[in-house]
Amino acid sequence: MADRNSKAKSAAKRAVKSNPKAFIIALIAVILIVAIGFCVLYFGFPDTWDSIMSAVRGDDKPDGAGGTPPSGDLTLGEGELKVHFVNVGQGDCIYIQFPDNTDMIIDCGNKSRGYDFQTVKSYLTALNPDGKINHLMLTHADEDHVDNMDEIIYEFEIENIYMPNILSVPKNSKGEPYADLQEQIDNLDRDTVARFDDKDVVNSRTYANFFIAALSEENCEVHINEDPDEQTNSIVIQQETFRLTFYCPTEEYYDTTNLNNAERKNAVSPIGILEYNNRRVVLTGDSNEINEPIFVRRIGGKLDCDVLKVGHHGSATSSTAEFLDAITCEYAVISCNKEGNTFVHPRQVTLDRFKARNMSVYRTDKHGNIVLTIDGEGELKFTVDNSDVTDEELFKGADTENAEATLSAHSFTLPLFAQLYI
DSSP: OOHHHHHHHHHHHHHHHHHHHHHHHHHHHHHHHHHHHHHIIIIIHHHHHHHHHHHHHTTSSSTTTOOOOEEEGGOOOOOOOOEEEESSSSEEEEEEEEEOOOEEEEEEOOOTTTTHHHHHHHHHHOOTOOOOOEEEOOOOOOOOHHHHHHHHHSSSEEEEEEEOSSSSSSBBBTTTTTHHHHHHTTTTHHHHHOOOSSSOEEEHHHHHHHHHHHOOTTTTTEEESSSSSSTTOOOEOOSEEEEEEEEBBBHHHHHHOOOOHHHHHHOOOOEEEEEEETEEEEEEETOOOOTTHHHHTTTSOOOOOOOEGGGGGOOOOSSHHHHHHHHHHHHEEEEEOTTOOOOOBBBHHHHHHHHHOOOEEEHHHHHHSSSEEEETTOOEEEEEEEOOOOHHHHOOBBBBHHHHHHHHTTTTSOOOHHHHHO
């Protein structure tokens, strides 16, 4: 073998010496062929190019910069995991059935005519005949996320409640206290109330009703949606086969950020990564251009995911290009209102970002209730109430000019948070 290699090298040297120009031409030709191949991949097959570069960089094996290990450390499960995106009109309500028969509700509010808690109650009761819920999270204090949360707490036995670090100080638009609600807050356990130590407060009745119900629930542990730092996830719900990790605002973020407008209040929404059988679902609340970049930094820049629950109902300032490029989802689920959509969601510019990335879109205003199932083989399946929807309908949103006109026409009826930030 050594003699054969030596002879080959000698032959190559003789060929170069005898015809150096031919050797140079051949070398240039090889370089051109390789360059043309890369160009064809880059421009003709961008998805393949991205996959190759992702593998070279190791993006498919995230190091868990923000605390989330790769999915490989989870055992493959045999059962089904289901995520119900409940149709509540303008609002959010998510119900998760974990494969170990535990469950979780994330938000339960609406700001739409024709939707009431009885519909949601019937839906959840059918799935929970024992009347118990293991986990309940409020992402932030907006009415279309919190409106029915107190009713959920009174209706079911809740084992764990997760909520923002925001104290309730109920007052009306004139700054006058709601005496009845404040009295109930004053009668709550003082040590528990003292845990909500951020300087910012929320004055709404709906948040006060939830705050009172949450801190009054017996045999329930209250958790605050706050991480000590960007390297630590304080809320992780995990068993051998699944994990739900939340990236919450840090203590420093709460200390240094005034929650004095609706955009900042939305940005306290934790972003959750739900993992099961090598699939990832991204849960967002009303996350936006403020906290999305923080999340991207915490995950180390890229995390291959599958399904995105779209932030803030498809608003223009959520689901930014940087965020979408970091999570690389194939599916987007939008919870929004169909009739009398004074909040003008989803926006066309946001839908265009999904379309440019070849993402399939599901919308509660078009499909009704949407159920995502991940089975024991890791296969994804969507079940909807109404499947007779075209792509043209799904990718049709409100443009900026029409949105501003609609908001202007309805501004006198919208609550202050909606007028500040839509």
